[in-house]
Amino acid sequence: MVDTLILHWVWKTVFATGLFSMAVLVLILALRLGRRYHAFRRHAFRTQWHPLLSRGVIEDVPGLPPLARRDRYAFLELWVAFQESFTGESRERLNHLALRLGVDRTALRLSRGSRLSKRLVAMTALGYLRCPEAWDVLHNLIRHANPTLSLVAARALARIDGNRALPLLVPHFASRHDWPLTEVTQVLRETGSDLAAPMLGQTALTGSPEQAARLIRLIEAIRGVTALSLVREVLDAHPDDATIVPAALRLLGQCEDPRDLPRLRRYVRHANWIIRLQAAAALGKMGTMEDEDELIALLSDQHWWMRYRAAEGLSRLPQMTRQRLITIRARIDDEAIASVLDPWLGPPVDQVA
Amino acid sequence: MKQDEHEMPAKDAPRPTILVVEDHEDTFTILRFLLERGGYAVRHAADGRQAQELVSTIAPTALVVLDVMLPFLSGLQLIGFIRKQPQWRSVPILMLTSDATERDVVLALDEGANDYVTKPFNPKELLARVHRLAGRPTALAS
Numbered sequence: 001m002v003d004t005l006i007l008h009w010v011w012k013t014v015f016a017t018g019l020f021s022m023a024v025l026v027l028i029l030a031l032r033l034g035r036r037y038h039a040f041r042r043h044a045f046r047t048q049w050h051p052l053l054s055r056g057v058i059e060d061v062p063g064l065p066p067l068a069r070r071d072r073y074a075f076l077e078l079w080v081a082f083q084e085s086f087t088g089e090s091r092e093r094l095n096h097l098a099l100r101l102g103v104d105r106t107a108l109r110l111s112r113g114s115r116l117s118k119r120l121v122a123m124t125a126l127g128y129l130r131c132p133e134a135w136d137v138l139h140n141l142i143r144h145a146n147p148t149l150s151l152v153a154a155r156a157l158a159r160i161d162g163n164r165a166l167p168l169l170v171p172h173f174a175s176r177h178d179w180p181l182t183e184v185t186q187v188l189r190e191t192g193s194d195l196a197a198p199m200l201g202q203t204a205l206t207g208s209p210e211q212a213a214r215l216i217r218l219i220e221a222i223r224g225v226t227a228l229s230l231v232r233e234v235l236d237a238h239p240d241d242a243t244i245v246p247a248a249l250r251l252l253g254q255c256e257d258p259r260d261l262p263r264l265r266r267y268v269r270h271a272n273w274i275i276r277l278q279a280a281a282a283l284g285k286m287g288t289m290e291d292e293d294e295l296i297a298l299l300s301d302q303h304w305w306m307r308y309r310a311a312e313g314l315s316r317l318p319q320m321t322r323q324r325l326i327t328i329r330a331r332i333d334d335e336a337i338a339s340v341l342d343p344w345l346g347p348p349v350d351q352v353a
Numbered sequence: 354m355k356q357d358e359h360e361m362p363a364k365d366a367p368r369p370t371i372l373v374v375e376d377h378e379d380t381f382t383i384l385r386f387l388l389e390r391g392g393y394a395v396r397h398a399a400d401g402r403q404a405q406e407l408v409s410t411i412a413p414t415a416l417v418v419l420d421v422m423l424p425f426l427s428g429l430q431l432i433g434f435i436r437k438q439p440q441w442r443s444v445p446i447l448m449l450t451s452d453a454t455e456r457d458v459v460l461a462l463d464e465g466a467n468d469y470v471t472k473p474f475n476p477k478e479l480l481a482r483v484h485r486l487a488g489r490p491t492a493l494a495s
Contacts, residue, residue, distance in 0.1 A: 054386040058476055081379055088475035 045071050046078070053082050056097040057090040064100060072106040073118060076125050079103070083128045095129055104129050111137055120152050127156030135160060139168065147178035154179075155187045162191035170196075170203045173218060174211035181214070185221040197224025204234050213243035220251045228255050235263070245270075246278045253282025261286065268294050273303045280306065284313025292317060296328060299337050307340045315344035322346060368394040369415035369487050374404040374431065375449065376423050380472070384418065384479075391480045392490030401426020408435055413444045416487035419466070420449045421457050429457060432464040445486035449474075 048065065055061050067075055083094055098104065103125070110122035111134060123141070126134040134156070141153035154172065157165040173184050188196040197219050204215040212234050219227045228251070235248040249267060252260040264286075267279035280298055283291050295317070298310035315325060325345055332338035371393045375381040378399075385395045396414065398404035401423045417435060421428040428448060435441045448461045448469040458469050467486055470479050 050382060051386070054383055057383070058387070058390070082383075085380060085383055085473050086476060087473050088477065090476055 041070075042074070045074050049075060049078060053078060053094070053097070056093055057082065057086055058093070060093070061097060064097070067101045067103070072103060073110065073121070075101070076103055076107060076110070076121050080121055080124050080128065083125075091128065098125070098129060104131050104133075107131070108134055108137070116146070116149065119149065123149075123152050123156045127159035130160045132160065142169065142172055147176070150176070151179050151183055151187075155183075155190075158187050158191050162195060166191060166196060166199050170199050170215075173200070174203055174207050174215050177214075181217060181221065184218060188218060188222045193222045193224050194226055196222060197227035198230065200224065201227030201230025201234070205230060205237070209238055209241045209244050212238070213241075213247045216244065216247040216251055220247070220254055223254065225255055228252075228257065232260070232263070240270075240272075242272055242274070245272075245275050249275065249278035249282050253278070253285045256286040258286065261288070265291070265294070268298060273301070273306055276301070277303070277306050277309050280309040280313050284309065284316045287313060287317055289317055289319055292320075299332065299340060300334070304340075307337065311340045311344060314341070366490070368392060369490055370394045370396055371416045371418060371483070371487060372396045372398065372404070372407060372411075372414040373418045374398045374401070374423060374428065375418070375420045376400055377420070380420075380449075387476050387480060388418075388483065391483065393483070393487065400424040401428075401431055404431055405434055408438055408441055413440045415444075416483060417441075417444055417446045418449060418483070419446055421461065422451070429460055429464055432461060432466055436465045447482060447486055 049071075052061055052064065079094060079098055083091055086094070107122040107125040107129070108131065110118045111126060113119055113122075123134075123138060126138065138153040138157045138160070142150050142157065144150040144153070150172075154165075154169050158169060169187070173179065173188075188200075200215045200219050201224070204212040204219075207215065216231055216234065218224075219231060231248050231251055234244060238244045245267065249264065252264060261283075264279050264282050267275050268283065270276050270279065276298070280295065283295065287295070292314065295310045295314045299307050299314075301307050301310065314320060314328065322345060325341055329338045329341045329345070369392075371388055373381060373384050373388070373395055375384060375397070376399050381397060381399070385397070388395050393415070396407065396411070398407050402425045404419075404423070405426065419428045419431060423431070426434075432446055432448075435444065435446065445467040446465065448458070448466045449472055450458055450461070450469055451472045461469060468482050470482060
């Protein structure tokens with residue numbers, strides 16, 4: 001009786017294990033087939049559409065084949081990659097091709113969806129397409145907590161209409177510290193430095209010191225010379241701010257306007273060494289021989305970086321020669337201080353062929 | 354070793370060959386399309402080592418289109434290598450740089466590159482530079 005019961009249980013266990021193994025095997029096969037089918041579909045899609053897009057970059061493509069509904073997202077991905085590879089009239093040609101296929105409607109639908117990756121591709125596409133119907137959706141998204149999503153929305157808005165977008169975006173550029181400066185710089189460069197720089201400068205005048213400093217760094221990144229007078233106003237309004245002054249001095253050094261020399265000279269003796277450092281670096285770019293004594297004095301600064309920048313600034317002064325640097329070095333008694341000039345002296349005279 | 358070769362058969366005259374060193378498949382596909390339509394045959398190396406091997410084994414091409422950022426050996430290192438090969442010394446080199454590596458342009462020109470194009474690029478500008486450096490293919494010129 002017991003033996004029969006045990007045999008029954010053994011048989012049941014073997015059957016269940018076999019059934020389970022079969023199920024796992026079928027599942028593995030289904031997954032593999034699914035992957036192969038997906039790869040096949042992807043390959044077929046690329047084989048058909050990659051050459052068409054490549055051709056579309058340089059000429060009109062008559063008689064486009066229909067784009068299957070299931071391929072619409074894949075097309076958007078590929079199309080965005082093409083947009084990011086080219087400039088000039090190729091982008092217009094790609095836009096024309098996309099509009100003929102009606103993928104702008106697909107992008108609009110996907111931009112409201114829940115899958116982040118699809119939303120990002122769709123929003124990028126809407127920006128390249130300069131789709132005005134997407135404005136409200138994108139505008140709402142620039143306040144989104146996700147920095148990637150909000151920044152992609154901002155970029156798309158700037159592409160759709162830079163003039164209209166910048167006044168909306170600049171306050172966010174100032175306050176959203178989760179938006180990397182390099183990415184924001186790209187957005188600003190696309191809209192054009194001449195348009196963006198004055199708006200950044202105006203907002204810097206009214207923003208908090210921290211925001212103003214961030215905006216000035218952006219002006220520097222896009223070489224916004226047109227905002228220089230506004231930045232001078234910001235600097236004069238906050239003459240001792242530890243965040244604004246270094247950023248402003250860096251910008252002044254970049255623009256090399258000789259009218260800023262008196263401003264720079266005021267800061268080379270500042271108590272804050274980071275401010276002194278930026279003043280010395282800027283003087284190195286635009287200073288005159290009048291600044292020689294000041295820079296020599298800074299060679300004795302307590303901070304190594306400060307001494308380094310002072311030495312670099314000295315070496316860059318107009319009319320500075322290697323011989324004159326050697327003479328300056330010889331006049332300094334402290335070898336540790338004098339040696340900071342060595343990188344700009346080149347090899348010792350006896351080693352020069 | 355994977356070494357792609359994409360050559361269009363010559364119809365009227367032999368097509369000048371261009372060596373494209375580019376690791377990004379999509380970018381290379383686009384470049385190949387543009388160059389072949391422009392009348393050139395294209396040889397491809399997908400990384401620095403493949404490029405070194407090709408330069409050591411094949412006859413000099415009309416032009417080398419060279420990406421700066423490459424696996425194993427950078428574009429800048431490759432310029433030095435190419436310029437040391439006696440047969441390749443005079444082959445023009447067109448660098449492809451991204452916005453972020455624009456500072457490499459000065460280094461590339463110092464090393465011996467002849468010109469550069471920044472990615473993303475304008476296809477017409479790229480082809481114009483290629484024609485200037487490699488010579489316009491005979492079929493197109495006529």
